[in-house]
Amino acid sequence: MESLQNQLTEKERQTQVYDQAVAALKAKGVRQEARGYAVMASFLSYGEAALGDRIFGKISHVAKLFCILFAMLVPSLLIWRVLL
Structure with missing residues (x-):
């Protein structure tokens, strides 16, 4: 009985x-x-905030413009520095 228990x-x-x-x-x-x-x-809320008209949207837009400007100016500056 004990083994069954x-x-x-x-x-x-x-x-x-x-x-x-x-x-x-x-x-x-x-x-x-x-x-x-x-x-x-978090991705959706970031996307909505970055495209909005509030302060984060404006900062995001300025950052995008800075990156575009930097990408356009760097090749010219490198050519002036290296070749001229």
Whole structure:
């Protein structure tokens, strides 16, 4: 009778460990999915803010213009520096 009780106790323990492992795997999957949603939400909000008319939109526009101007001027400056 005692070995049957030990077997039942061991089976209950194994079931409990299995349930905990499955729950941990599901929780890990939910966390990864939530991280993906957070990344997409941040990209969308950045895009909306960068194209807006507020201060961040204006700063973003000036930064874009600076990068374009820099890309246009660097080849000319290099030619003047190296060849002339």
